Amino acid sequence: MPPENDLPVPTPLTVTPAPTTTALLTEAARRWPERVAIDFLGATTTYAELADQVRAAASVLHGLGVRRGDRVALVLPNCPQHVVAFYAVQSLGATAAEHNPLAAPEEVRDQLRLHGARVVVAWEHAVATVAPEGRTEGRTVLAVDLTAAMPLRSRLLLRLPVRAARAQRARLRAPVPSGVGSWDRSVAQARGPHATVAAPGPEPHDVAVLLPTGGTTGSPKLVPLTHANLLANVAQGRQWVPGLREGEETFGAVLPFFHAFGMTLCLTFAVSMGATQVVLPSFDVDLVLAALRRRPLTFLAGVPPMFDRLEAAAGAKDPRLLRSLRYAISGAMALDPAVASRWEAATGGLIIEGYGMTEASPVLLGNPFGPDRRPGTLGLPFPDTQVRIVDPEAVEDDPDAPDVPDGETGELLARGPQVFAGYLDAPEETAAVLLPGGWLRTGDLVRRDPEDGFVTLADRRKELIVSGGFNVYPTQVEEAVRGMPGVVDVAVVGVPDASLGEHVVAALVLEPGVTVDLASLREWLQGRVSRYALPRAVHVLEELPRSQLGKVLRRRVRDLLPGRQSD
Incomplete structure (x- = not known):
């Protein structure tokens, strides 16, 4: 690997992290009080107004008994109320336990039991999840009405007695049982000169958030991240993108706030820049294009399918819409160089790939902007x-096992100020991923280029297929299959095989009217992958199961194969 001073990026951290997330908002409101902090479908909130709402919300939570070290569950999509609740919890020195409001009800309830929050702020559609049949299980549950944050004109249109308005209203709102309060009404009533709470705020090493994850093993766990963890990653990000201008940028907040990627790049990083956040409740191409017309974005964090779809839609409607976007960061899955090239041609800006995981707040590596x-x-x-980069088997026996030579595949280990200290109440799972010295086992297999030090992903260790003693990397086979005419999407998985250990199976999504059988697929792959990596079965699916960020869930793919059920 070349000497650090020859790398095209600054490796020592020179940007001083803020002490706490609360300090981020306090400073932004002081420096840019009249700047728009949030644009939600056209309704705007300035930084001064946001700080005022956060004080009122903190007063509400304090009145419910929330104190430093307590946990408050947030079960919300992206919306202004989510931003307010997040910072209100932080300002009390409490911990925001984030949840996906569209996750399976039992999954959310298991997470609630794990962290034990006694106060829950939930979208009306998620109230049935946290309080089934109105049973709050001793918790205080406050419901959020998404339409309360929308522009007045939009709220009036939702009241029209027409089918489209009723359908849209049903997507946004849901009945709330008795015993569940209103977050919006409570915060509105608390606003005023007496809303300030005399309570000790957070310290840098207090836990700021709890985020759910499957981690490197796939079993559900909660990741505590401290203020110091989050703000180290914010400072690292600011140093990585030196061209961003304080108080002038407009961020597209389309990644979910309840995910580490969206939380850091939008909830904290954007506020540290005094940026305007154009907040959308979920990713929708038409909503993003409308937002671009209303308030041109300069920075967007997303996943490859988002960029691909946006570029195609803008090209069909108005290619000029993307020209304001100077910077974009892609994560969660590999960024196809062809997608990156099309995006940069359409925007005139730069897009780079980043890498991380929830346990690292989340970013660990990135491509230089340049x-x-x-x-x-x-x-x-x-x-x-x-x-x-180490031999994963060797490090099991010896945490100090030497690195593999550059150019060879091994498991990526990382450490830095953004890396967490361990899972919540799970010492065995923590010991499995945190080695002595603070080294985090990512579970990802990578290679480092001996010439320039750039790291390339080979695959997830837990998804590596071992067939006949050979290592098969699903990602590499998938990349080869994607070029086949008629293939829209692909996932490659391993299934048990009595003679080989595992054999390779390809699950395909095809264009209408296209037929692909095993013989034709293997013929296409001849010379593109090693013989031992050729699929021994092919199955056609209507779509591939994906996570909230669009990542293919290979374990779920195995469930969909005929006669298969994942272990």
């Missing part, structure tokens, strides 16, 4: 972040 970027790679370590 001519040294290498689409298709994870890039280089973030400032003050160290990485090692």
Whole structure:
């Protein structure tokens, strides 16, 4: 690996992190009080107004008994109320336990039991999840009405006695049982000169958030991230994108706030910049294009399918819409160099791939914003972040096992100020991923280029297929299959095989009218992948199961295969 001073990015962290998330908002409201902090479908909130709402919301939570170290569950989509609740919880020194409001009810209830929050702020549609049949289980539940944050004209249109208005209203609102209060009404009533709470605020090493994850093992766990963790990643991000201008940028907040990627890039990073956030409740191409017409975005964090769909839609309607976007960060899955090229041609800006995981707040590596970027790679370590690449079997027995030679595949280990200290109440799971010295086992298999140090993903260790003693990397086979005419999407998984250990199976989504059988697929792959990596079965699915961020869930794919059920 070349010397650090030859790398095209600054490796020591020179940006001083803020002490707490609360300090971010306080400073933004002081410096840019009249700047729009949030644009929600056209309704705007300035930084001064946001700080005022946060004080009122903190007063509400304090009145419900929330104190420093307590946990408050947030079961919300992206909306202004989510931003307000997040910062209100932080200002009391409490912990925001984030949840996906569209997750399976039992999954959310298991998470609630794990962290034990006694106060829950939930979207009306999620109230049935946290309080089934009106049973609050001793918790205080406050419901959020998404339409309360919308522009007046939009709210009036929703009241029209027409089918379209009724359908849209039903998507946004839901009945709330007795015993569940109103978050919006409570915060509105608390606003005023007496809303300030005399309570000790957070300290840097207090836990700011709890985020659910499957981690590197797939079993559900909660990740505590401190203020210091989050704000180290914010400072690292600011150093990584030096061209951003304080108090002038407009961020597209389309990634879910309840996910580490969206939380850091929008909820905290954007506020640290005094940026305007154009907040959307979910990713929708038409909503994003409408937002671009109303308030041109300059920075967008997303996942590859988002960029691909936006570029195609804008090209069909008005290619000029994307020209304001100077910077974009892609994560959660590999960024196809072709998608990156089309995006940069359409915007005139730059798009880079980043890499991380919830346990690292989340970003660990990224491509440089500039001519040294290498689409298709994870890039280089973030400032003050160290990485090692080791034999995963060797490190099981010896945490100090030497790194594999550059150019060879091994498991990525990382450490830095953004890395967490362990899962909530799960010492065994923590010991499995945190090695002595604070090294985080990512579970990802990577290679480091011996010439320039750039890291490239090979695959997830837990999804590696071992067939006949050979290692098969699903991602590499998928990339080869995607070029086949008629293939829209693909997932490659391993299934048990008595003679081989595992054999390779390809699950395909095809264009209408296209037929692909095993023989034709193997013929296409001849010379593109090794013989031992050729699929031994192919199945056609209508669509592939994906996470909230669009990542293919290979374990779920195995469930969909005929006669299969994942272990």
